[in-house]
Amino acid sequence: MTTHTDSDSGEPVLTIDELAARAGTTVRTVRFYGTKGLLPPPVIGARRVGHYGAGHLARLALIEELQHQGMTLAAIERYLHRLPPGLTDHDLAIHRAVVASWAPDAEERVSAGELRRRAGRQLDEGDVERLVAMDVVRPDGDAYRVDPGLLRLAVQLLDVPLSEQAILAARTVLVEHSRSAAHALAQVFRAEVAERTEQDVRSLSAHVQPLVVQALLTTFQRSLRHEVHQWLAGPEESRPS
DSSP: OOOEEOTTTOOEEBOHHHHHHHHTSOHHHHHHHHHTTSSOOOEEOGGGOEEBOHHHHHHHHHHHHHHHTTOOHHHHHHHHHTSOTTOOHHHHHHHHHHHHHHOOOOOEEEEHHHHHHHHTSOOOHHHHHHHHHTTSEEEETTEEEEOHHHHHHHHHHTTSOOOHHHHHHHHHHHHHHHHHHHHHHHHHHHHHHTTSOHHHHHHHHHHHHHHHHHHHHHHHHHHHHHHHHHHHHHHHHHSOO
């Protein structure tokens, strides 16, 4: 494959076919992402041919990583639209490295027997239906698709007197705010890793992750304890003196 180079910037200039081949995707997918605003438009050159660069390639890699994390297309759109304008391909590679190193365990396909073994307790049909309603387990033929990171938590919730609707609403709140916090933290750390390689970013992220998780847990516990106290105290006691 012959790749042309921009004479001013020295950046590779790719046709849409070359971009799709480099990214390991299809021309149709590239065009679809363009119509959704996930990719900036190409530079139109001679003979009305669209030219793509390293920034487009880095953004496609970030989109792929977000998909591997399990994010829906709508969630990916929100994530990308919150990115600051003018990011370079190096900036996007840093975002991808952070996303990859902090991504949860991948979804797995397990048999019904394996699902019950991993749950660590007996599950009747009603229990499995509740796990499906929580969107932690999904039927897949004669097996199930399961998120290992959420399964044990969901099994514990089987004994909590909450409706599936309340659990799903709580999960939505936690996911949205967790992603917002992760995005904000990425911006904080961005200056620290701006000149580092992608491998260095992954290593730094792996060291920082447990510290951030513990800090978030502690902060959340204190905030939740305060909210419950205010709720139980009632309007009279919660008023400031």
